[in-house]
Amino acid sequence: MAKTKQVYLDYAATTPVDPQVLKTMMPYLKEKFGNSVSLYKLGQESKKALEKARLIITQAINAKNKEEIIFTSSATESNNLALKGIAFANQKKSHIIISAIEHDCVLNSTSWLQKQGFQITQIKPDKYGLINPKDIEKAIKKNTILISIIHGNNEIGTIQPIEQIGNICEKKKIYFHTDAVQTFGKIPIDVQKMKIDLLTASSHKIYGPKGAGLLYIKKDIRIDPLLHGGNQEFGLRSSTVNVPAIIGFGKATEICLKKMKSESKRLTQLRDYLIQGILKKIPQAHLNGHPIKRLPNNANFWFAFIEGESIVTSLDQYGIAASTGSACSSEKLEPSHTLLACGLLPECAHGSLRLTLGRWTTKKDIDYVLNTLPKIIKNLRKISPFK
Amino acid sequence: MYNKKVLQHFKSPHNFGKIQNADGQGQVGNVVCGDVMNLYLKIGKNKKGEEIIEDVKFETYGCVAAIATSSIITDLAKGKTIKQAIGLNKDSIIDTLEELPAIKIHCSVLAIDALNEAIYNYLHKNKRDIPKELQKRHQRIEKEKQIIEKKYADWINSSKD
Ligand code: FES
Numbered sequence: 073m074a075k076t077k078q079v080y081l082d083y084a085a086t087t088p089v090d091p092q093v094l095k096t097m098m099p100y101l102k103e104k105f106g107n108s109v110s111l112y113k114l115g116q117e118s119k120k121a122l123e124k125a126r127l128i129i130t131q132a133i134n135a136k137n138k139e140e141i142i143f144t145s146s147a148t149e150s151n152n153l154a155l156k157g158i159a160f161a162n163q164k165k166s167h168i169i170i171s172a173i174e175h176d177c178v179l180n181s182t183s184w185l186q187k188q189g190f191q192i193t194q195i196k197p198d199k200y201g202l203i204n205p206k207d208i209e210k211a212i213k214k215n216t217i218l219i220s221i222i223h224g225n226n227e228i229g230t231i232q233p234i235e236q237i238g239n240i241c242e243k244k245k246i247y248f249h250t251d252a253v254q255t256f257g258k259i260p261i262d263v264q265k266m267k268i269d270l271l272t273a274s275s276h277k278i279y280g281p282k283g284a285g286l287l288y289i290k291k292d293i294r295i296d297p298l299l300h301g302g303n304q305e306f307g308l309r310s311s312t313v314n315v316p317a318i319i320g321f322g323k324a325t326e327i328c329l330k331k332m333k334s335e336s337k338r339l340t341q342l343r344d345y346l347i348q349g350i351l352k353k354i355p356q357a358h359l360n361g362h363p364i365k366r367l368p369n370n371a372n373f374w375f376a377f378i379e380g381e382s383i384v385t386s387l388d389q390y391g392i393a394a395s396t397g398s399a400c401s402s403e404k405l406e407p408s409h410t411l412l413a414c415g416l417l418p419e420c421a422h423g424s425l426r427l428t429l430g431r432w433t434t435k436k437d438i439d440y441v442l443n444t445l446p447k448i449i450k451n452l453r454k455i456s457p458f459k
Numbered sequence: 460m461y462n463k464k465v466l467q468h469f470k471s472p473h474n475f476g477k478i479q480n481a482d483g484q485g486q487v488g489n490v491v492c493g494d495v496m497n498l499y500l501k502i503g504k505n506k507k508g509e510e511i512i513e514d515v516k517f518e519t520y521g522c523v524a525a526i527a528t529s530s531i532i533t534d535l536a537k538g539k540t541i542k543q544a545i546g547l548n549k550d551s552i553i554d555t556l557e558e559l560p561a562i563k564i565h566c567s568v569l570a571i572d573a574l575n576e577a578i579y580n581y582l583h584k585n586k587r588d589i590p591k592e593l594q595k596r597h598q599r600i601e602k603e604k605q606i607i608e609k610k611y612a613d614w615i616n617s618s619k620d
Contacts, residue, residue, distance in 0.1 A: 377520060378520065379494070379520060379521050379522050379525075381522040381523055382469070382521070382522055382523055382526060385461070385466070385469065385523045386470075389466075389470060398522070399492040399493060400492050400494070400521065400522035400525075401522070403562070405491050405492045405562070418493055419493055422492075422493055454475070454476075455472060455475045455517075455518060455519055455526060456518060456519065456520045457486070457495055457496070457497045457518035457519070457520055458495075458520060
């Protein structure tokens with residue numbers, strides 16, 4: 073039997089490690105294995121490489137000082153640290169504003185904080201997933217300490233007006249955190265210009281290894297650490313530092329920055345080619361998210377009358393990897409909160425499909441999807457009682 | 460997540476479609492996740508003169524497990540006497556498929572419900588005695604259906620614009 077073509081279109085879930093990144097990491101897994109806090113040469117070598125990675129990332133987001141970058145184990149940890157860290161460094165009963173389309177780790181951290189006595193407000197987006205900064209301004213109370221808004225949405229790809237929100241926060245003297253997991257390394261970020269106080273990013277979404285994340289914390293902002301121990305990472309994240317992964321993260325960032333302009337242009341073209349192709353070839357297909365203000369690599373649809381897990385499994389049989397926001401595919405059997413927040417009915421979210429492109433996606437891959445998906449949708453609709 | 464058997468049935472489901480002028484027809488909805496299943500029956504007689512399920516077809520809007528279990532239930536029901544068919548339960552489906560992820564068991568219940576409803580519908584239409592058990596199930600399913608139907612009315616409208 074001929075081998076089926078493999079097309080990976082789930083880059084928003086995770087990415088393969090770039091070979092160059094792996095090469096940079098290797099010595100630090102082998103001979104240069106020292107602990108970055110040790111005083112002898114082996115340790116200091118690790119320390120040096122770690123600080124180099126920190127510098128790359130400092131420059132990547134135009135932070136002022138290297139010391140503003142805290143390495144963590146994941147974006148989930150960074151988001152937890154940002155929200156809980158700020159909350160506990162402040163008065164109980166303080167107020168926090170988030171959007172209704174945050175990643176689960178932000179939603180669940182804040183609902184936990186709510187149980188601890190903090191007040192949480194969720195701002196609803198419009199049908200394209202766009203948050204209106206005016207709605208945020210209206211929600212601000214006297215005791216609001218933090219506003220946390222996702223930069224580029226992981227599901228529907230909508231990019232928020234971060235700079236406008238940052239300006240509001242600066243004016244009102246409220247801390248501003250953004251979860252930039254999907255935008256970091258893909259579109260320009262300037263924490264000074266955008267008035268961002270805290271920012272989360274992750275390594276494995278940008279062709280670095282899993283197990284490394286970061287939190288940018290602007291100088292002089294006080295937060296409580298989650299982990300107490302040997303005071304690594306300026307006392308904000310105790311744990312032996314995962315040097316090889318962070319070095320990989322640094323290298324991955326460097327490569328992304330170098331390629332950002334050309335790559336985002338290339339991916340945007342491919343993305344639009346995919347979106348237009350699907351909307352044209354498949355009846356009753358709808359785009360989720362914003363038509364223009366969206367991540368260069370994100371396409372998300374819903375198809376009437378069929379269910380997403382069935383679509384994803386069928387695609388898998390053709391070697392195509394994708395994901396869905398359908399209730400049937402979730403652990404809780406609930407449809408995606410993001411799609412519902414955009415006003416989609418649960419039954420429509422049922423037929424959702426996310427395709428996310430990346431560094432190794434080619435036009436040939438997209439053509440393969442454009443040839444395969446209409447057949448799959450047609451077949452599933454044949455089985456469906458709705459037509 | 461799914462084993463080979465489930466995937467096979469999902470990939471090439473048996474007996475999908477509609478039976479025109481079906482003798483019995485059942486429609487059920489899944490209150491858990493919003494799945495919908497239709498099942499159609501054609502009733503005939505075997506050599507002994509007992510009524511059997513001569514033909515059966517399904518239409519399903521749902522996940523991989525829902526489609527695979529629909530396909531299985533049609534296989535299991537075909538050729539059975541009505542009494543035997545009523546005796547089928549979700550374990551008959553799971554045994555045939557060898558395993559189903561725990562979170563997907565409710566999808567197999569749906570397939571059983573659809574079959575029960577179609578048989579109920581046939582017996583009812585022909586003014587036959589309906590076993591108590593079947594009546595009870597029917598009442599529960601009717602209740603669940605109301606919830607689902609409301610959900611779907613909204614949905615059909617919204618996708619027409
Ligand atoms: S149909 Fe929804 S989980 Fe099976």
